[in-house]
Structures are given as structure tokens and as C-alpha cells.
Amino acid sequence: MANIPNFLEEEDYDEQPPAAEMTETTAPKFGEPGFGKGKSNPRKGTPRARITEADSSFLRFAGMFPCADAEAFSMLRNSQATNLNPVPGGLLSIRGAEAILRKLHRLEAIDRFRHAGTGITSYGLSRNGFGYARGYGHALEHGATMNGISLERLSHYRLIAHVAALFASPAGFFEDSLGVGPVSLDQVITEHAMRGAFDPVKQGLDQRRKEGKTSDFGAWRKTKLSQAIEAMKAGKLAPADLIEAHPVLLTLGMPKIEGVKGKAIYQPDLAINLDQSRTGAKSNSLLVEIELTRKSFEAYDAILRTIKAETDQPYVYSRAVYFTIGNSVGNLLRKVDAAGDYGLFASGRLTVLPITHRDGTPVQLSRRIVVEGR
Known part of the structure; x- marks a missing residue:
């Protein structure tokens, strides 16, 4: 394995000629020009940059x-x-x-x-x-x-990072709109972390499907959550530790029921863990979506049905927040919520907020094309 230069612990200095190659001069005597300046330092140089x-x-x-x-x-x-x-x-x-x-x-x-x-x-x-x-x-x-x-996904990932930074910022950008102060990065759970917890379960369910057995993630999650709830009631699991102990529960999924169109597997862009001081059954944590383009009415109906089922019994998430650019997504979500009689907006369990810059101005998706020579 190649050696990696250690920028963490040492400060290197610009190289100087070896002492033997330097010209030795006689120190000036008292009263002569140059007296008092002394000799130059053979180790003199500018410290190189290092990671702090x-x-x-x-x-x-x-x-x-x-x-x-x-x-x-x-x-x-x-x-x-x-x-x-x-x-x-x-x-x-x-x-x-x-x-x-x-x-x-x-x-x-x-x-x-x-x-x-x-x-x-x-x-x-x-x-x-x-x-x-x-x-x-x-x-x-x-x-x-x-x-x-x-390139198609780059803007989405960039704005997921942007919203995560807004949550983690000491400026407290969501104290008024969501009642959420600055959070630590430990409390911001990424899609990669959720996928890391979910993938082993998915592999197990895939194997069950190959064997002709039930492979319904929603049913599996319902059983897993019930076991966690029993552990909390028995005092074996502190409510504040539920997400840390079972991060796979951050991925939602409704059991497959004929005639009910929920999301079989639903993984949000971010989760904000607000349960550090939780002592009871109800969670305070947020499900966060960064939505740059509008989905279909049917797609949002399945999502909102899943969010309603989750927040009706808020053991993992109590609220969902959609961050959007423009009004298109928010307007459609309100129509879907009203058509399904879900009551998510009225109850405060679903909020739509604009993605803003640090100065409060709305973020705009630039679609500017740079043509060579112009």
C-alpha cells in the first residue's frame, strides 16, 4: 500500500540548500555596515498547508x-x-x-x-x-x-447537501418555520446511511422471494417495529435509542393490501433525528424530501398515504417536510392531500418550504447553457 503523506501531524518547510553548500561569510565588525543583522537561518521557510x-x-x-x-x-x-x-x-x-x-x-x-x-x-x-x-x-x-x-442527478445531490447544511448551521434557519434549532451532523441521517441499513434486509427478502416465500418489506417492517415497541415497553430499549438501534426503520413501507396503494418501499432523501431527549412513544423526528421536479398525482397519492399511515402512529417520524423550488410541487401535494382526505397539511404533519440561500432568497435551478466561443 502506497504511503500517504501525513498532513495531519507535521508541518513541512520549503527545502533549503544543505548547510555545506551555503557560502560562509565573516560576521561584520562593530561599526561596519551590516553589523547586528546576524546570519540567515538555514531552516528558514514558509510552513506548508496542513489539515486542521x-x-x-x-x-x-x-x-x-x-x-x-x-x-x-x-x-x-x-x-x-x-x-x-x-x-x-x-x-x-x-x-x-x-x-x-x-x-x-x-x-x-x-x-x-x-x-x-x-x-x-x-x-x-x-x-x-x-x-x-x-x-x-x-x-x-x-x-x-x-x-x-x-450530471442529471448532480443538482439533486447538491441541494440535498444544501438543505442538510441549513439544518446543521449554527444560524438556526428552521427555528421559526419548523421549530427546529441547529442540529449536529450526528442527527442528520443520509440516504447512504439508510440504504446501508436497508440493503441487508432487502437481500434477505430477495432470497425469500426466490424460495417462493413472503418477501413483503412493509410486513417485515411492521413486525420489526412491533418488536421494538415491545422492547421499549419492557424497558429493554430506551425510546431515545430506537433509531440508532434500528436504523432500517427509517425506510418506510406499507404492507401489501389489495386495493390499498401505498409505497412498498419508501426511502426519503434525509432523516433528522430529534429524539435525543425522547422518553415516550411519540417520535419528534423529521422525514425530509428535496423535490426539484414534480411527480404524478398517482405517485404522490401513494407517498402521502404512506406518510399518513406512518404519522398516525409516530414511532419513527412525526412530520414530513418537502423542500421545493417554485410552487408546482407544493400545489400538487395540497391537491392530493385534499383528494385523499389525508389531513396532513391541516394537522401540521406535512410542510412545504422553499429551498433558500443563506440570505433567505429562493434558490433557482440554473439551466444556463455555455456555448463554446460565446
Whole structure:
């Protein structure tokens, strides 16, 4: 295995000629020009850039949310004190985040990709970056890179990262609209983490189907949830630990019942775990969708039926939030909710919010095409 340069613990210095190759000069005597300046330091040089503890939070975020842009990273922390700015205030600037990202790219800790159509640069953790992040204690068990992500999906992944950063930001962007203050990245559960918990179950159900046995995930999940509820009632499982103990329950699924069109398997874009202080049966956690394009009426009907069934007995999720661009998705969701008499909007169990920049202005999907030579 190739050796990876250690930027975490040491500061290297620009190379200087060996001492034997330097010209030795006689020190000037008292009163002569140059007296008092002394000899130059043979180790003199500029310290090379290195990854700091503060930088490691960027590495963690990049590993959790490939395709994040500089604005998302800028919302993760407040500006830090410097000699020129001893009393910082507010979030790190986007230019400040870009400077850190340039350094991390120079150190081969992150990869980057500039979309020629939108002009936006996205970032993801490199192979070396995973090692550096783990050196600071970030396990990234379900981390991912940008490798293999299609251009068609890039904007979706970028805005998932954007919404995740809004939740994790110390600015508290959702204190008014959702009653949710800043959360730690430990509380933000990614699609990759949900898939990591779900895939072994899916493989087992696939094998059962091949054997001609029942392979209904919704029925399997209902049984699993019932077992967890019994464990909580018996005092064997703390309610606050339900999601951590059984992350597969974050993937929803309705049992197959003739005439009922729910989602057999439904995995949201994000889950926000708000159950750290939970002591009772009811969860506080959020199901989060980032919806950039509108689905069909029928598709939303199956989704809202599934969300209603879940939030009627809120052991895992109590609310769902859709983040959208424009009014098209929200308007259709309200029509579907009314047609199905689900009452999700009226009860506060479903909310639609615009995706906004850090300054509160709505995000717009740029579809600008760059033509060579223009």
C-alpha cells in the first residue's frame, strides 16, 4: 500500500540548500555596515498547508454529502477569530469557505467538479480525504464520493447537501418555520446511511422471494417495529435509542393490501433525528424530501398515504417536510392531500418550504447553457 503523506501531524518547510553548500561569510565588525543583522537561518521557510481540526468538519460533510457547493460548507460554522478579526461574528463567508476548499483540494483531500452548464463547483471527499477525516475521529461508515454520479442527478445531490447544511448551521434557519434549532451532523441521517441499513434486509427478502416465500418489506417492517415497541415497553430499549438501534426503520413501507396503494418501499432523501431527549412513544423526528421536479398525482397519492399511515402512529417520524423550488410541487401535494382526505397539511404533519440561500432568497435551478466561443 502506497504511503500517504501525513498532513495531519507535521508541518513541512520549503527545502533549503544543505548547510555545506551555503557560502560562509565573516560576521561584520562593530561599526561596519551590516553589523547586528546576524546570519540567515538555514531552516528558514514558509510552513506548508496542513489539515486542521476545523478543516476536518469540512471533510466529514464532504464525505456525507458528495456534490455540496461552497455555500453549503460556509453555513456549517461561524467565522473564527484571527489577528485581523479578533471578534468574529456570523457565518463563515462563502469566499472563506472557498479558500478552505481550495486548500483541501491542493492537499488532495477533496475532489471538485465544475458544471459547465451552471458554473457551480461541487466538492466531494477523495480517497485520501477519507483517511484524513478518520484521523480526526470521523468514521464515515456510510460515506460516499462523487464518482459515478450523473450530471442529471448532480443538482439533486447538491441541494440535498444544501438543505442538510441549513439544518446543521449554527444560524438556526428552521427555528421559526419548523421549530427546529441547529442540529449536529450526528442527527442528520443520509440516504447512504439508510440504504446501508436497508440493503441487508432487502437481500434477505430477495432470497425469500426466490424460495417462493413472503418477501413483503412493509410486513417485515411492521413486525420489526412491533418488536421494538415491545422492547421499549419492557424497558429493554430506551425510546431515545430506537433509531440508532434500528436504523432500517427509517425506510418506510406499507404492507401489501389489495386495493390499498401505498409505497412498498419508501426511502426519503434525509432523516433528522430529534429524539435525543425522547422518553415516550411519540417520535419528534423529521422525514425530509428535496423535490426539484414534480411527480404524478398517482405517485404522490401513494407517498402521502404512506406518510399518513406512518404519522398516525409516530414511532419513527412525526412530520414530513418537502423542500421545493417554485410552487408546482407544493400545489400538487395540497391537491392530493385534499383528494385523499389525508389531513396532513391541516394537522401540521406535512410542510412545504422553499429551498433558500443563506440570505433567505429562493434558490433557482440554473439551466444556463455555455456555448463554446460565446
